[in-house]
Amino acid sequence: MPSFDVVSRVDLQEIDNAVNNSLKEIASRFDFRGSKTELTFDKKNVVLHVSTESDMRLKAVRDMLIGHCVKRKVDVRALDFGDPKPGAGQSVKQDIKVKEGIDKDTAKKIVKLIKDSKLKVQSSIQDDQVRVTGKKIDDLQSVITLLKGQELDVALQFVNMKS
Template identity: 50%
Template sequence: MPSFDTVSEVDMHEVTNAVDQAKREMGNRWDFKKIDSNIEFKTKDEVIVLSAEQEFQLDQLYDILLMAFVKRKLDGRSLGDSEDSKAGKQVKRSYKLRQGIDKDTSRKIVKLIKEAKLKVQVAIQGEKVRVTGKKRDDLQEVMAFLREADLETPLQFDNFRD
């Protein structure tokens, strides 16, 4: 029987490239010329840290980072909730990258698919949601349905088997 897995993964190499691109963009902007600001990606913790002197500059850095994410075809929703901290002149904001589908979102996906009465079976397997059906068309219909669903987590579909 055909099946596929619904996952939420972020390509770390592309995130590194997006952060580097955002740093270059920040270096080219005149409003960041003489300001102590930085965008840093900590690969071990999977955290992106923005630092600047003012709050509004952090907002501008976040916009630059989101633009770099879009150019690299990364979903901005993969940036988690922000945590602010202040140390001396610096204001820092850190974003944890979201990897995997949490249990609540998995249950929500299963509930949405069952309420849509699509002819497939859905099973939660750790941080993945496996969808199995008799026909490939049914699985493609589920993919289209999940793309249109209003979920806070970016979804990818992999491991498609006939």
């Protein structure tokens, strides 16, 4: 029976490349000369740490990072920007979590969307992904088209297509 999985994955190497490109841009930009701006990627906890001197520079670093992620084909919805926190002196810090996997609420939304579409497919939640099975590949492709058209708060990929 044909099936596929709906997942939310991020290529961490591409995130690392986007961080490195942002660091190069920070080093070469005139408005960041002499500033204490840091951008680090904690690969173990999958979190980006930004530390800079002002809210304006924090916004500039965030925009830079988003731009480099888009260039490297990383969906920006995978980045969860935390609230900026004041640091020592005039500095500002922000943690950016990289979201991987589909949380339970979003998985339930996906299953409900598929059931409401009245297509002859079955969907089930398996850990941090949703498996969709059906008799016809055309129905599975219709589900993919349906999910691509939805505005969900996670980046979706469709993998493991078996016929």
